[in-house]
Amino acid sequence: MAERQLNMREVARLAEVSVATVSRALREPDKVSDDTRARVNGAAAQLGYIYNAVAGDISTGRSTVIGVLVPAASNALFAETLHSIQDVAMAAGHSTIQGATRYDEAIEGKLIDTLLQRRVKGLVLTGLTYGQEARIAQLATASDVRIVITWEKPPVDTGSISYVGFDNRKASELAVRHLIELGHTRIGLIVGPYSRIARTRHRLDGYRDALDAAGIAFDPSLVLERLPEPVEGREAMEALLAQEEPPTGVFAASDMLAFGALRALHAAGLDVPSDVSLVGFDDVDLAAYTHPPLTTVRVDAARIGRLAAQILIDPAEARSRHYCLDCDLVIRGSTGPVRSGPLRGRHTEIKLGGIPS
Template sequence: MREVARRANVSVATVSRALRSPGQVSSATIQKVRSAAEDLGYVYNVTASDILKGRSTVVGLVVPTSSSTLFGETIHGVQDVTAETGFSVIQGATRYDAVTEEALIDSLLERHVHALILTGMTYANEDRIRRLARNGWTRVVVVWEKPGSDPGISYVGIDNRSAAERMTEHLIALGHRRIGLIVGPYSRQARVRHRLEGYRDALEKAGIAFDPDLVMERRPDLLEGREAMDSLMSMEVRPTAVFAASDLLAIGALKAARLRGLSVPGDVSIAGFDDMNFGAYQDPPITTVRVEAYRIGQLAGQIAVEPIGTPERSYCLDCDLVIRSSTGPIQPTQ
């Protein structure tokens, strides 16, 4: 580091700040230091620095999948904040599996990460995650979920139940009474269960009996959406509207409708959830629930890099319905 300082004509402390906390120095100084370090083949040893300081500057981030553009936006939000504060991110994907989630958490804790950012809580690991938050030796932030009225844990999420209720109410207002639901793994994840509960709440308020046969539990991907829609459309009395509680499921459902020669929304209305960027480019564009995925990541990153022992902070972000042409009034012949 001393050689880098001499080459860049700055102090050793400035080199340390430029490489470890770039937000504390000017962009011109950062460029000089990085250029000198590159010329000398110097690589800053973050692990050694953390050991000397007695604290970690690594944040562990666990998401269901890294292939989704939606969770990708949350990842970008976290990374943008941590990069500004000298923290780095280790990321892993659970593929919606509780055993994989547990293994990832173990691996991250073994590395003594400063914070864990978790996408919701599976029922299998919920008690453990709450204990981690209470123990107070690592920051814990739950994202994409509002975990109860008194969570005792930091979170940046949305009210999944309320958002799903509002979307179902939109379909009911269009005259639909037989509404299918294609939803993620609600038997394993609370945030997905809340979407099912919101759907049921809207039906109950409208005096519509809940029919479990109209609910399809699927992994949120295109193929699962298509297969679930096929099942719904094969019913003797098929639904006139389908709420797919994920845009990936909705686009799969739209494909199934097209393959059957059904008009959307003439024969069946389809709604999604998440407002993934390509939903607006479908034919027809998908009605959906808009979620501020990048903002979720930003706020989670800000909480994660705070000192251990800082009180919990919680944010419940608003969700807007985005009404597009994949949903429409029920037709007289339906």
């Protein structure tokens, strides 16, 4: 501790400011002027001084670390949210620690425990797996750790837990209604693990809402539950095409699933959208560059991350905050009017096996 204090004094002397100002500039850079921050950072760099954030957290009793849990860090959409959280955190002199739950309740629970043991300032959770709701509510009440649920609007009162999300049910209904308005009545659904994750269950509910409103009977054989990965979307589309009466429209409730589905359609010799229309969900950057460009539900992933981080960092945000963001349907080239005539009558040599991943 004495060595740390001595080095900080040296930084203060070189930057011509007080030791307290050096500490504030390094720990809470948003609390000092741009000129002061630049002088302190320049002096620290010249001396090779690295601020001990852990010791600073201990001395003040206030953590500057935010824990973030996402289902899969490799997913482009969650990466965008992570980048936004990190940007806001860094600007305020905070850092982030991240973990991937892999849509697994046990892994999620262990990661939450680990982050709480690390005394993080707050937790950002990407929705909740079934079974965690009561536990998270108890943690929020029993500890001083702020919790923000993202990517969904919880169906029940979250009390002291904040959320930044959107209505997955209404967004999915919007996507399926678009297909119905184009004349499609046999519509497939490739959806994430709705038996484990609430927000994906809401996307299934939105699909059913759209069918009910149009008087279209629900056919469970057209609903396939898959992890949101391209290879799983490809395999699910193959299974839909192998049915006696394949769908003319498909809603893939994740762009990752839609990319795989599009690959399967092309490999089967089918034209999108003349033979099969396809809608995704998320509007990741790649969606605009597929062939054809993907019609999809746009989610503002960056804004979700920014708002979540601000809730955790801003001292004025002492009470829980609830944000339900809008979603838009971005119509591109992958959807069109329903085709005339049966699919198999026009494509008699469809081969579904052996499509490379």
